[in-house]
Structure formats: C-alpha cells, structure tokens
Amino acid sequence: MVKAYTIVLVQTPVGYLLINRAKPPYQGLWNGLGGKVEPNETPSAGAIREVAEECGLVLPAVTACGLVHWLVDDRLQGELYLFSGVSTSMPSLPQATREGVLAAFDRQWLTASQNQGLVPDLAAMLPLFWAGQAGEYLSHFAGERFLGLEQVAND
Numbered sequence: 397m398v399k400a401y402t403i404v405l406v407q408t409p410v411g412y413l414l415i416n417r418a419k420p421p422y423q424g425l426w427n428g429l430g431g432k433v434e435p436n437e438t439p440s441a442g443a444i445r446e447v448a449e450e451c452g453l454v455l456p457a458v459t460a461c462g463l464v465h466w467l468v469d470d471r472l473q474g475e476l477y478l479f480s481g482v483s484t485s486m487p488s489l490p491q492a493t494r495e496g497v498l499a500a501f502d503r504q505w506l507t508a509s510q511n512q513g514l515v516p517d518l519a520a521m522l523p524l525f526w527a528g529q530a531g532e533y534l535s536h537f538a539g540e541r542f543l544g545l546e547q548v549a550n551d
Contacts, residue, residue, distance in 0.1 A: 399474045400433035401466075402443040403518075404458060405525040406451075406481045410489070411500035413451060417515070418496040421540070426501075427515040428525075430479075439477035447481065451491070451498050455481040460530040464521065464545070468537045476535070480525045516542030 405428045406413040414426040429450045433442035443458045458479035466474045491498040505511065506522055517535045520542070524533070532550075536543040 398472055400439060400442070400477065401474050402430035402433060402439055402446055402477045402479060403428040403521070404430050404443045404447050404455075404479045404481055405461075405522075406447060406453065406455070406483055408483050408486050408500055410486065411502045412506060413453075413483075413487075413498060413500050414514075415450060415493070415495055416497040416499070418494070422515045425515045426499075426513050427518055433477070440479065443477065443479040443481075450493060450495050451487045453483050453485065453487060455483060457481070461527070462521075462524045462530050462533055464517075464524075464533045464535045465548075466517075466535050466537075469539065470536075478521060478524055478530075516540075517545060520545040 413429060415429055416426050417423050429447050430443060431446040433439050440458050440460065444455050448454050458481045461478040461480050464476040464478060465472060466476055487498060489499050511519065532548040533545055534548060535545050
C-alpha cells in the first residue's frame, strides 16, 4: 500500500515556516512541515495535526495546493498532499524540536536560484503552493537525485 504524506507551507508574519530535518531522508535540508497521514484521517486533517505536532501552531484550515505522486526509479513511493496555511501567531524562532530546527524565511530566500538548502523537490513545488489551484503532478527521482516535476495531463 502506498503511503500518504502531507507537506504544508505555513505563512507567518515573518515568513514561511520551514524545518531543517534532523533525520534522514534529507537530514540537514529545509522542508515544509508535515508527515504521514494516519489511517482514517483525511489529508487536510493530517496536515493540520502535523503542523500542530511539529511547531505548536493550530491552523484553523489549510488550502489544498496539489497532489504529487512521488516516484523513485519509476516506482511509486508515496502520495504527497500539498497544503498552504496562514498563521497570525508565531512559535519562538529559531526553535529546536524533535523533528529538527524551525525557522521562517521570506519568499525571496526560498526562490533564490543559488539556494541549495532545500529538500530537492521542494524548490520545484514552491510555485504550486502559491498558484491558488490544486493540480496533480509526478515528482521523479533516480535514487536520491531529483530529476524533475511534471504535471499530469488531464484528459
């Protein structure tokens, strides 16, 4: 059975919350908040729960930004449900947690062409969080090397 995961890009008054991962995969790289969707849990409920667990923020709602089918060596590894959220409150930052270090970054830093500190496919997914529409995509990896993100054709 393919596992479902969430990635949430939370906008705060000082920037977008990211977590510098403390464990593999991608230990030491910045990623959005999120994690596994539990059995009998909707992806949006899982996204809200994961944000609360990872940084203590309780989001009233999240906005669906897309579904990414995560493929490694042409084998489906998981489904990534992308969400955005907005919080007017802030955790104290930077903050060390069991998952990693939380910090907030502005959009310019996130999208800088020389930024190599993000999880490989997060940079490619950032426009999906800001597009305001939820499409379906394929994220291709060869081993741990990110090959690209493509939109699934709608017939």
